[in-house]
Amino acid sequence: MFSEKTVLALAILSLCGLGHADGNITSDTYFYGDSPPVYPSPNGTGNGDWAASYQKAAALVAQMTLDEKNNLTFGIETSGTGCVGAIGAISRLGFPGMCLQDAGNGVREADFVNSYPSGLHVGASWNKSLAHDRGWYMAGEFRTKGVNIALGPVVAPMGRLTTNGRNWEGVASDPYLSGVLAARTVDGMQGQGVISSVKHFIGYEQELYRNPTVNSDNQTVESISSNIDDKTMHEAYLWPFQDALKAGAGNIMCSYNRINNSHACQNSKTLNGLLKTELGFEGFVVTDWVGQHSGVSSALAGLDMAMPTGETYWGTYLKEAVNNGSVPLSRLDDMATRIIATWYQMGQDSPNYPALGVGMPYNISEPHKIVNALTPEAKPVLFEGAVEGHVLVKNVNNALPLKKPQLLSVFGWDAVAPVSYIPNNILASDPWEEGYEPALFELDGDVIINEPYDYQVAFNGTLSVGGGSGANAGPYVSAPLDALQQRAYEDNTVIMWDTGKNPNKLGVMEASDACLVFINAFASEGLDRSGTYDSYSDTLVAKVAETCPNTVVVVHNAGTRLVESFAENPNVTAIVFGHLPGQDSGRAITALLYGDENFSGKLPYTVAKNETDYPAYWHSYAVSPFSLFPQSNFTEGVLLDYKWFDAKNITPRYEFGFGLSYSNFSFSNLHVSSVQDGIATYPSGVIEQGGQVDLWDTLVKVTATVQNSGSKSGSEVAQLYLGIPGGPVRQLRGFDKVRIPAGRSAQVSFSLTRRDLSTWDVTAQKWKLQSGNYKVYVGSSSRNLPLKTTLKITTDSS
Missing domain, CATH: 3.40.50.1700 (Glycoside hydrolase family 3 C-terminal domain)
Structure with a gap:
């Protein structure tokens, strides 16, 4: 990521005026160009099932004044609502405003709500239906409390850094498992009409230096830069966000960190390029709280809403930028349209949607109106969710x-x-x-x-x-x-x-x-x-x-x-x-x-024997010459968690996907369907939210039989791993959790999409299906895979 620049840095510092005599870089001019520019910010188009919402939004935005459109883009004082963030109402047009509230495992700072199992617990359950039902009941409580946008689920951090303080909020140290369960969560939440805010976009993998700080010499130390190559970005960190978008996520929260030395909330490559162009995102992007670090730059780079307020960089400044042409009016119109279209998409224009923050008292210790969001129907999901993790x-x-x-x-x-x-x-x-x-x-x-x-x-x-x-x-x-x-x-x-x-x-x-x-x-x-x-x-x-x-x-x-x-x-x-x-x-x-x-949970991460077995155990520090611009180089690439252990032949204490039961399970009868010869190497479908539509076509069906040979009924998680040519030894590409009575058997099935079978082609900038032999493994963990076979694929480029 810095191979040539790092070698030349100290030699050119004095010539360019970018550093002190001690060799430390003092200007971010040094880093310009590390994150490629992608402009202009694409307008939302209302593709797919967003068409009707965009038509309504365009009609409403067309009636707004410049001030009204501008006011949609930044938060207001929330002391009267109890919401952690709020957008003001436009009463004359019937828009009631929006309430944003934490978090990914239940309504925060509120009474008469449930505390659900956390994201990591959901990951350990490996249960798709429970993930959906948890999202459904949890969002029902957000809705009752007058919340429009629930700030979750979390798919970043994904556990790259073993000691990250926020790993518990995320799902798993694997993009596939994280993506599947996050998508089910989004589906459940938005089924209640609550907008899910999938966070934190992207590469947010440590807490130290997550925000700019001031050192002992009164110098600003910038946010940590997560330096990620294109292949790793797509095959690891972008993967679960893509699943969530395919499920219809209406909001993405950009993160505190920098990505390749550009702040996440003003990074045109990730927001304009990856999110809004490649993945066809129709919703809107909101900052993490106080995560905005520029005005015009962030607007042009694809940011749509600033929280908790926008007065530092937007507010009157954004209006002025539009008036003087620094920010095109079309960009502000798109920001407003994306926000209002998402509001329509979730049916929040319904007169039955609760008033903004109706159940969110600003100070819960003082007398306030009680809004009871508890429902008896949630109790089995709370209990089973707790059990299965x-x-x-x-x-x-x-x-x-x-x-x-x-x-x-x-x-x-x-x-x-x-x-x-x-x-x-x-x-x-x-x-x-x-x-x-x-x-x-x-x-x-x-x-x-x-x-x-x-x-x-x-x-x-x-x-x-x-x-x-x-x-x-x-x-x-x-x-x-x-x-x-x-x-x-x-x-x-x-x-x-x-x-x-x-x-x-x-x-x-x-x-x-x-x-x-x-x-x-x-x-x-x-x-x-x-x-x-x-x-x-x-x-x-x-x-x-x-x-x-x-x-x-x-x-x-x-x-x-x-x-x-x-x-x-x-x-x-x-x-x-x-x-x-x-x-x-x-x-x-x-x-x-x-x-x-019966125990049925499986580890969503690897438990090592030694701390040094992990590729990224401890956070990165700000060291010379980057003392003011801390860098974290993701040099392990796609080899996250168990993939690293497999590649380096390290024996863990307990492997990813491992978990015991009071029952005993065995696997047999593996069957893999074939792929037609001459299949297209690259997808060619149109782009809707989630990417090219044919990426989601099922190309292969895999089935197997699981036998419960124990004396107690129990659930087993059958796991499918692929050895893709040129990729990691194996990577998770399917799982099916089935409950099997004692002495009985059940069939498990897996559907492999074009995306599941592909690798990211950095030259073509597309997902590439390769010709070759793909190894298929099925079993009970990443290292207990008794069923093995080979899938041969021949593409039109071979």
């Missing part, structure tokens, strides 16, 4: 399920309810115990730790959700210990517990039938994690396992968590990754531990 990775000596134990001991701070559970507090996401205040300072929303403290463990209670703008609170939180006590009552079990944080003072019961240890791994927006394990939790597990020969560890983890210190301990008989289950956490884990429910 748990992943069992170790279970020896039939440690689980528990069988009416006589004495059960419970340990760990994560077993109990949070000390505070109030919607406008930091909730269970606060990692520090009550009364502890670490030395912090904040720069533009980025929290910087100013003292050594292992902040990735949350001592103040069970972790049901991560921190930051994605945090929310439901009507209750079911803590593990509470649910276990209820079960102890029903089974006449004696239950004892010690949930203190000092592992040297444990009263371990040697007579316990089982010892349950609940630990967590906290993460939050604004700061990257300090690591992927912590000494507090690992010491607690070791202390319990010293005395208890049947120690079961449950980890509520907001991201990848290594378990090397106890994975092979013979007294640790079972390990569960509990992720972030939402409000039904305790009920779900208790049902699983006792076998009322």
Whole structure:
């Protein structure tokens, strides 16, 4: 990405006046040209099923004054609405305004709403229908609360950086899995008439330097630049956004970072080129909050709406730019048309759509009108969603399920309810115990730790959700210990517990039938994690396992968590990754531990043996000569997560897609349909939202049989991986989750599209179907693939 420039940089700095004598670059002039310009910004055309909405929008916008059109593009003061962002009404034309509200796993800072399983938990469920239903019920609550745009789902970060503080908001460390589940979420949300804001576009993979900051010399340090090559952009980071657009997503949120040294919210290549031209996006682009860094430039580059306000760069300045010709009137008309067309597309012009922010009190601690958005119909989705995101990775000596134990001991701070559970507090996401205040300072929303403290463990209670703008609170939180006590009552079990944080003072019961240890791994927006394990939790597990020969560890983890210190301990008989289950956490884990429910979750990331096994474990720093312009080079390319482990022949502790069950499953009868010889190398279809339409044509059908040979009914996730010529060893291209009664079998099926089988041709700038032999694998994880065959494809270019 900087091969020639980096070599020449220090030699030319003094000649060009771009740096100090110490060799540091001090002007962004050095980087011009790294992100290619794409102008003008294309107008939305209303292709496909957007046609009627665009006709209505064009008619309405034609009646607007310049001021009215301009006012659609930036946020207003929201103290009267309680919304995190709002667009003002145009009363004379019947436009009521728009309310934007966090977040991807439930309505934030509101009462009488549910706290749903987080994005990572959805990824661990590998359940398409649950993803849709979660989106449906969640959006119903947004709608009842008078929200027009729900700020989710999240597909970036995608987990490139193992310690990223926001990985828990995303779905998976794989573009295919992330894209399928995000698309189902979008479909569910927008089925309720709520606009989904798919975020963060694009390459947003670390928190450090996500916003410009000021260093100790009072110099501005720019946002981190994610430097991504064209092939990697298409085959990895753009992939899940394309799925969401195909599902009809009405809004895209641009990210804080720079992409190839151009800010994401004024990057003409990604907004005008990739999003609005190549993928035919008909909706509108909104900034992440305070993510705008220019006026005219961002307008011309494809930005449509600035949040939470636009007064710094737009407002009267954008109006002036239109009047003096710096921004064409046609660009402002397109911005307004895209916004209004999306409003029409979701049916929000209906008189039945709730008033703006009707259920979003500005200050929830003060008296306010109660708008109850809870529905009994959501309860099964909340519970099953919580259940299916748990992943069992170790279970020896039939440690689980528990069988009416006589004495059960419970340990760990994560077993109990949070000390505070109030919607406008930091909730269970606060990692520090009550009364502890670490030395912090904040720069533009980025929290910087100013003292050594292992902040990735949350001592103040069970972790049901991560921190930051994605945090929310439901009507209750079911803590593990509470649910276990209820079960102890029903089974006449004696239950004892010690949930203190000092592992040297444990009263371990040697007579316990089982010892349950609940630990967590906290993460939050604004700061990257300090690591992927912590000494507090690992010491607690070791202390319990010293005395208890049947120690079961449950980890509520907001991201990848290594378990090397106890994975092979013979007294640790079972390990569960509990992720972030939402409000039904305790009920779900208790049902699983006792076998009322069967484990069916699979890891949506790889658990390594060593931190150094990951290609990008720790965030990038601002180092000379880029001290003022921090750079993150995505040199691993498309080899994200398991693809890296396969390419480098690294043995993980637990591979991507892995997860145990109380049942045993086997695979047989693989069948792959053929592809007609001479098929076109490149797609030729027209562009609608989601890209060329024939990219989505099914070219291959794959079927297999899954047998449940166990004594308990359960669900298995059958996974299909492809070895595409010249690509990674294998990459996920299909999955099917099926529930199979004990002793029975079921057929699973996979449909492979042209896009699934193609690679990105950087010369032709199209998806290319290659001639050659494609390896097809089917099994239960990325490294347990008992069914193998070869698919031969011959294209018209061979």
